[in-house]
Amino acid sequence: MWDYLDSNKKVGLIDIPLTYPPQKINGHMVSGMPVPSENSIFTYPPEFHTELIREIGDYMIDNKLGIMTKDNPVDALKHLYAYTEMRMDAVRYMMKSKGPFDFFMVVFRGTDFVQHAAFKYLDEDYMEKHPEETAKFGKTIYQFYEKIDSYLSEIIQLMGDDCTLVLMSDHGLGPLKKLFYINRWLKQEGFLVLKKYRMLRKTGLKWRSKSIASILQRSGLAFINIFLPNFLKKLRLFYFLPYEKHPSCVIDWGKTKAYANLTWTDGVIKVNLKGRERNGSVDKSNYDMVCDRLVEKLKNIKDPDSGKNVMEAVYRRGEIYSGACVKDAPDVIALTRDINYAYRVTVSGDALFETPANPVPATHRMNGIFMIKGPDIKKGISLSVNNIVDVAPTILYLMGCRIPEDMDGKVVVDAIDEDLLKSNPVVFYKDDDGSGDSKGDVEFTDQDRMKIEESLRSLGYLT
Template sequence: MALGRRLEKQVDQRKKKVVVIGVDGATFDIISPMIKKGRLKNFARLLKESAHGTLVSTIPPNSSVAWSSFMTGKKPGKHGVYFFMEKKPNSYARPVISAKSIKAKTLWNLLSEQGKRVIVVNVPVTYPPEKVNGFLVGGLLTPSPMSVFTHPPELHMELIAALGDYPIDTDAVDVFLNTGDEVLAYQSMVHGTRKVHEAAKLLMSKNAWDFAMVMFSITDKVAHVAWKYTIPEYQKQFPEKCAKFRGLIETSYELVDDLIGDIISTLDEDTSVIIMSDHGFGPIHEKFYVNRWLRDEGLLVLKKGGSFRLSPLRALRNFLVGPLMRKILGERIVGMLSRIRARNLKFLKPARDATEAPPVIDWTRTRAYSSWTGGEEVIYLNVKGREPEGIVASGEEYERLRDEIIRKLQNLRDHDGERVVEKAYRREEIYAGPCMELAPDIQFVTRATAILPRGELFGKPIFEKPADFSPAIHRMNGIFFMRDRNAKKGAGIQDAHIEDMAPTIMHLLGLPVPEDMDGKVIAEAFQNDFLSDHPIIFKPVRVEEGDHVFAAESEPGDGTPAEEEADIRRRLKGLGYID
């Protein structure tokens, strides 16, 4: 529906509440078949009562990027988050991000400025917590239970007193990394999910609020590690284990379905409800070692004497956790060997910081490089005056090299003869805004987003089939439901994007939408009469108003203290996001 733009003339002061329930990684690829089996009664009811559809994620469909776009209504060029790691000026290092990395105002910041009371529980990239008009409990990337991850700071202890416990979002990941016990890890995950639900309900029942949000991450974490149990080839290798665990994904969706129903049951009919996810999910096809490919193309060069070969110790480690030993010793024992090595065998650990560039790279001859920690579909050029030892001149040389790499990426074929890269973009083709200097020079999307980029430089294979079909990885297709008196009930919505959530929520609350948001109000979800009576109003934004509360006090790389980064990286590795 085409709607004329209107500048701010008056603010619609109708009293309204909005609840957003995030279901991390949820996809209709799982929800729709389960509804047909009669297993998700609340999602089934929402299909009839809500406008709904696929919610297109960000490029890339990474949780850090997608949730940042959700909470700002902006694409990465305006909010500055491109992955869990960020580019540090005049450095090859890529430190972990935090909420300070988001250089645009968040939805809860904007609502607080308008006098709205907010409750935000367990949304990723909200640590350290910003001051809001209400309550905020940080989610993914909170370093530890000892961190101050709530606003107000005493809220964590108050939740423990009221609920008996409130674990941080990644407690279950720590359980698995420390024990290798899938049962204990899942118990921890379920416990944490229920505590998140209880915390949100408690805050909503005891306080006045206009906007409340809670995010359940169990659907994402379980999909990452348990998708393999649904794959026939893996089931043939480990039939008993797969028989036990193959239902974990559906069981987790049923749990969240019950919690959604419980929250909705406490709301009146005038409260709008949005259910959404940041991306979808699917199985991994193969791994793509981007730095090795750049090395073999002569674009990334090692110092004289540097070796492409694995060290004997690293080769031994790969053998111990490889497919043959998995068959001989069993999946759990091999997993324990890998974790023991990582924790206790110090001589097998890399000496350098995992976010730093390998010291064997000859930067005087290297023209391009990718992420050292993997997980990113990116390539950076070694630009003179930007990188510490840059050699690529800006202008014609830069553009010529970028075109060459894009052409090679799009012509790249794997061992099966299939294209690896679906599309490679110059950064200005998909990003725009004040944070462009942090963007990769080339951003690419792999075939069906089913190929996982890895950062490992040493070793020969460019492509590798994962021995245990893990981890499952993100897809572009998230979910969206909007239940509201004025929504088109049962209507299917096309072409909704995750950055559309913030402006849509602001319109539901009767507030003007900042003009600098990239997202749009999802007008197709509303009844025509409502839009005629309540036209979308836009608020002009001065440049200085667009700056985030943290922007003036932080630079890229300053977001997370060094002593906390190792724990965060370890958990991201446990989930398969990085090497």
């Protein structure tokens, strides 16, 4: 969003996801995930990295948070509090020494981690079955939010009375009841087809064989073949491989009409379209038919226990997306009822539903929060339902900036003082200079890429 601010606006950013590597801005940036390691330069300007560490100490990055929640809960909480306090230390230092800023933004991701880890202590059944554990950790979420509240109070004091504060979350959280294996469902319905491997389908393993000569060749020991009799060189050794090691390799793309994301557990499906997909099988003339069949069948999936529909809504991409990049969106998007189901993308096996083994796990909800406070903001009102995309145009307007015509969302006028709206109407402009466009592909080293993938996997973003 800061790309759309007027060039004379000074910006401060801390821990915003997907801001690594740091980009050049008019101000200071401390990048958020996915920072590969503490040794990475994650600030702009680059020299601010050394200055920040000198002032507040070693700056923890979040690539260990996903792992920490699985270990000793006491150690995990200590790590999370230290990690979060370091973000606030960065806020204090930047606002006091690098300001004043026209736009300042910080993300406290700890609220997400603590809920995923401790949501079970809000479940009555779990609390009843585990009284000692609940007595020790039952207030974990509340206590962490109290800490964030204290930070918020401090930030308000640092801002001053003439500033506007926006407090928001990008999602909510709630209990996860079941897992739904979407690629297994696509397989069952005939949209996704597997290759005819000789495999142990029930156990998720496949078996292969290679000759001793071949194994020695691949191992760099081909010279040993000179000393082996032919019958021994031809002898085949059998071994098992995990069926899911390379899921895309076991799919028969020539016969597959649609597939769900193979690495990310969401409810998006792509048609295996010729000319777009590497091994496309669906003609453009049949694209709409395949999409319509997917939508119809997804809407009719029933939970075998309750008999209720699993999906709350199923969309084709044109129904919810617009603009020049629609072509990059998935073809079909499915939202489960009350988000009580989490998707799994495994292609092996047959069971479509599974109850999570982890007691009372939590998953994201569509509803987040939006609060706003400032000199031009109405007081004591409850806003009607707004969309997360409304936040950016609202902030641009309050900062006296024009709004690009093609920006999603609208200004939340219900929250803004009517006198300001009359004296300063919303102004739009055509973004001909591409000021908000992507800055191009980011280049990572192989080592950084491996560290980022490991971090994203530990945080649950990759399977």
